[in-house]
Amino acid sequence: MRTRTSAAALVLSAGLLAAGCGAVDGEPVASPSASASAATVAASPSTSASSAPATAVVTATAGVGEQVKVSVEWGPKLLALGDRPDADACQMPGSFMCQNLLTAHLNAYTGVIEAISEADAGDRYRSSVEQIERMVADARGYDADGCAGDPSAGDDDSSCEGYATGVLIGALTLKFDLETDELKAGLG
Template sequence: MRRHIVGIIAAGLLLAGCSEGSGDDKTEPKANPEAAAETTSTAPVKLSDKWGPKLDAAGDKGEPGVCTEVGSPGCVDHITQLTEVVYDVETAIEEAGAEALYPRSMKHIDGVEAASEAYVAAECKGSTDTTLGDSACAGYAATLLLGPATLSMTMQTDEYSS
C-alpha cells in the first residue's frame, strides 16, 4: 500500500512540475553558484599531499650522528627545525578547520609539543646524554627526532579513516 501512495505522490509532483513549465516561457534553469561551492567544499581535506613530503624532507636534513649527544648545538638546531615543521602542520590543520579529520595527527602533535616542552624544562640543551641512552633527555630527543616521520604516516592514516 505504501508503495502505491509513494508512486501516486511522485506522479503528482512530476505532473505539477511539467504543468508549471508549460507555455511560451522556456527559460533554462540557472546555475546556483552557492550550491556548486557547497559541493566542492564538501570534498575531504587531504593535507598529506602537501605536508608529507615536507615532513619527510625535514627528517632527511640532519647529518648522520647529529644527535649522538642530545644536548649538542647541532642536535638542538636539528630538533628545533623538526619541531617547527610539526607545528606548521598543526597550523595548516587548524586553518583548514580539519581538526576532526585528523584526530590521531593532532594527538601526535600534542605529544611532540609535550616532548619539546619537557626537553626545555629538563634543561637538555648542553646535555652529553646519548640519544639511545636511558635518560629523560634521550627519550625527549628521540620523540622529537621521530616526530615528523611519524606524523607523515599518521596523517595518511587519518585520511584513510575518514
C-alpha cells in the same frame, strides 16, 4: 628557553584543534599568511642568527565545502626532515646542532597544525593532532630537564636522548597518522 615558547605555541594550537576551534595562539585563523606568520614567529629560535631553521609556510587552502588532504603537502616535508645533512645531530642530545634539528622539526609540526587548522579539519585529523601533542610533550621534557647545552645529556642516566628521539621519530609517525586520518575520513 625559546624551545619552551615553541612547544607552548604548539601545545596551544593542538589543544585548540582538538577542541574543534579554528584558532592559533588564541587568534582566529583568518588567512594562510597571517596564521603561518604567527606560527613562524612563535617557533623561531633565538639562539643564533646563523641557525636559520626551516620555517613553516602554509599553502594548502580549502574552499567552502572542499576537503584538503594535508598529507599531500606535508608528507614529503616530514620525510625530508630525515634526509637533512644534520639528521644524526641528536646522537649528542645536548649539542647546538641537536637543538637546531629539534627546532626544524617543531617548525614543521607547527606547519602541519596550521594546515589542519586552516582547513578546519581538527576532527578529521584527531590522531595526527594527538601525535603532535606527544612530540611537544617530549620537547617540553627536553627543555624542562635542561638538555640544551648539557654535556651530560647523552649519559645513560639522562632522559634527554629519549626526549630528542621522541621529537625526531615523530616526523615519520606523523606522516602515517596524516594518511591514516585521511583514509578514515574518506579522503582516500
